[in-house]
Amino acid sequence: MDCRAALPAHDTDTAFLLSWVLVFSDNKFLLFEHFIFTTISNQRKMVKLCGIGAGYVGGPTMAVIALKCPSIEVAVVDISQSRISAWNSDKLPIYEPGLENVVKQCRGKNLIFSTDVERHVQEADIIFVSVNTPTKARGLGAGKAADLTYWESAARMIADVCTSDKIVVEKSTVPVRTAEAIEQILAHKSKGIKYQILSNPEFLSEGTAVQDLLEPDRVLIGGNEGPEGQEAIKKLKDIYAHWVSEDKIITTNIWSAELSKLADNAFLAQRISSINAMSALCEATGAQVSQVSLALSKNPKIGPRFLNASVGFGGSCFQKDILNLVYICECNGLVEVANYWKQVIKVNDYQKSRFVQRVVSSMFNTVSGKKIAVLGFAFKKDTSDTRKTPAIDVCKGLLGDDACLSIYDPRVSADQIKKDLSMNNVQWDHPIHLQPLSSSSSNGLEHVDIAEDAYEATKDAHGICILTEWDEFKGIDFQRVFDDMQKPAFVFDGRNILDVGKLREIGFIVYSIGSPVEQWLNNSVNSAVPF
Ligand code: UDX
Ligand code: UDX
Numbered sequence: 001m002d003c004r005a006a007l008p009a010h011d012t013d014t015a016f017l018l019s020w021v022l023v024f025s026d027n028k029f030l031l032f033e034h035f036i037f038t039t040i041s042n043q044r045k046m047v048k049l050c051g052i053g054a055g056y057v058g059g060p061t062m063a064v065i066a067l068k069c070p071s072i073e074v075a076v077v078d079i080s081q082s083r084i085s086a087w088n089s090d091k092l093p094i095y096e097p098g099l100e101n102v103v104k105q106c107r108g109k110n111l112i113f114s115t116d117v118e119r120h121v122q123e124a125d126i127i128f129v130s131v132n133t134p135t136k137a138r139g140l141g142a143g144k145a146a147d148l149t150y151w152e153s154a155a156r157m158i159a160d161v162c163t164s165d166k167i168v169v170e171k172s173t174v175p176v177r178t179a180e181a182i183e184q185i186l187a188h189k190s191k192g193i194k195y196q197i198l199s200n201p202e203f204l205s206e207g208t209a210v211q212d213l214l215e216p217d218r219v220l221i222g223g224n225e226g227p228e229g230q231e232a233i234k235k236l237k238d239i240y241a242h243w244v245s246e247d248k249i250i251t252t253n254i255w256s257a258e259l260s261k262l263a264d265n266a267f268l269a270q271r272i273s274s275i276n277a278m279s280a281l282c283e284a285t286g287a288q289v290s291q292v293s294l295a296l297s298k299n300p301k302i303g304p305r306f307l308n309a310s311v312g313f314g315g316s317c318f319q320k321d322i323l324n325l326v327y328i329c330e331c332n333g334l335v336e337v338a339n340y341w342k343q344v345i346k347v348n349d350y351q352k353s354r355f356v357q358r359v360v361s362s363m364f365n366t367v368s369g370k371k372i373a374v375l376g377f378a379f380k381k382d383t384s385d386t387r388k389t390p391a392i393d394v395c396k397g398l399l400g401d402d403a404c405l406s407i408y409d410p411r412v413s414a415d416q417i418k419k420d421l422s423m424n425n426v427q428w429d430h431p432i433h434l435q436p437l438s439s440s441s442s443n444g445l446e447h448v449d450i451a452e453d454a455y456e457a458t459k460d461a462h463g464i465c466i467l468t469e470w471d472e473f474k475g476i477d478f479q480r481v482f483d484d485m486q487k488p489a490f491v492f493d494g495r496n497i498l499d500v501g502k503l504r505e506i507g508f509i510v511y512s513i514g515s516p517v518e519q520w521l522n523n524s525v526n527s528a529v530p531f
Helices: 058-068 081-087 099-106 117-123 149-161 178-188 209-214 227-240 254-285 289-297 318-331 335-362 390-400 414-422 454-458 471-475 478-483 500-506 519-528
Strands: 014-025 028-039 048-052 073-077 111-114 126-129 166-170 195-199 219-223 249-253 371-375 404-408 448-450 463-466 490-493 509-512
Touching: 048 058, 048 117, 058 073, 058 099, 058 111, 058 126, 058 209, 073 117, 081 111, 099 209, 111 117, 117 149, 126 149, 126 227, 149 166, 149 178, 166 178, 166 227, 178 195, 178 254, 195 227, 195 254, 219 227, 219 254, 227 249, 249 254, 254 289, 254 318, 254 335, 318 335, 335 390, 335 463, 335 490, 335 509, 371 390, 371 454, 390 404, 390 414, 404 454, 414 448, 454 478, 478 500, 500 509
Parallel strands: 048 073, 048 126, 073 111, 126 166, 166 195, 219 249, 371 404, 371 463, 404 448, 463 490, 490 509
Antiparallel strands: 014 028, 195 219
8 A cells, every 4th residue: 555645745844754663462572564754854954044124024024934834944134133132022023913923833943033144144045135125315316216225235245145055035125126236246246156036025014914924915926037037936936835825926027026016005005195185175075085985995996995085194115115116217217107106195295284284273273382182103003113104294293383292102102202203204214223212312302292091192182183093092982081171172083083973062173084174174274274
């Protein structure tokens, strides 16, 4: 009998050995055929992966690969000692639902976090690079082009330390044709080593990162079209095949993969700017943006997602990637195309400043010395991430009018909020160790208080701004809040999560993005802002 056929399917690293076992029974020695399963990973070379950059992208991505591929060793490395220490502690450096569980299952087994970047890069077969690609602050392309300093230094380090062939995977979102530049750096110092560059952009969303990684809608892998490129694509595909079905793994040429990531984010941001543009029109005409969204969502050609009007989109990707796209268009002489995408960002900026103007003008044209409660600071719910959060611009706008802010967010630390409000625009996406250490040195934050909860933030306040759609805010006892506030008491809902009718019954004056505006607010706006 062919016992192998009868055996359950096992991981490719598992083999079985046939041995003979002597058993003493009924005063006789019996000889049994005995199959012993054994992992042969110690005997043949185990695949090793190294992820450079233990951030929002690199950390969860490599952790899920480790979870799904127990036979693969995964090392996540970062130059930031504090980040790595946090990954090795009980309090992970980023908050993502389900992440702690994934990390706990693999850490110390096939997943390690380390600052020994060079050793793990040298030992790896495949290197994933997820380092920051912020917008360039100065020089050619300043304010638009991606700053590839960190990518370049990662590539140089790889070239310096590697002694065997490697596959280098672009996980970070990068400009189209970055792979070419990386290839040149690696080839220049190659010492006879062969490198294959793949583009494998990450489509996870923060707040649902683990779920998105466990059940991705697609995995995109771009590589060179020659046989070596195709072989590298196959190796990466084999890793994902541990848990992603083949029909979801798309392979393309490398430039298409790089551009697809930029296009993906640009399309999503464009949808939000489109509905936000509609929200302004709704307020002017008496239409209700949530009803317009609902009507649009029923059109299968449009679909239901990314149609929530808001105070503006934030997050580390959208603005940066569109600016990057704009720069690439301009470099290729495509001025009209560049202007088209620029408009998405302009509408986003318009939405944030429109919100601030609405607050100030409603409150008798000044918020000077008035306490405004800001509920929510993260760029969206279920994350502690504040990069490019619209709350930064809104808070700065209100502070510019001398408001006193009391800010509460369920997940963002006081130190982070103060740091964000004191940083200039170009510092936000640089690695943590290059950002200002503490908020204490910063000026202009005398009028910013960080509250422990929504009730503390709103006590004696003149107005409330909802800037993140945390579920917790829907459960606030607004009667209690109203009783403790100055009158008239205002609510400005930048996320459309509150029940406007109920709030008005209590006595609040309410503004909700894209909803018909109360007479009071309408009058103040019309007299104050020349829209
Ligand atoms: C970042 C960018 O924001 C995103 O555009 C890009 O696509 C991937 O990298 P994210 O993971 O969210 O995404 O950033 P961040 O949380 O800042 O993590 C990047 C990590 O890389 C940081 O921990 C930083 O210390 C590390 N890093 C940076 C290195 O290890 N080496 C470097 O040279 C630079
Ligand atoms: C985004 C992309 O969705 C993801 O595919 C990519 O890999 C990384 O960038 P993320 O930035 O984590 O993910 O968050 P996302 O859910 O897209 O939200 C971005 C911003 O848009 C948030 O500020 C959010 O509040 C806002 N938003 C989103 C809206 O204002 N309205 C919507 O309908 C959806």
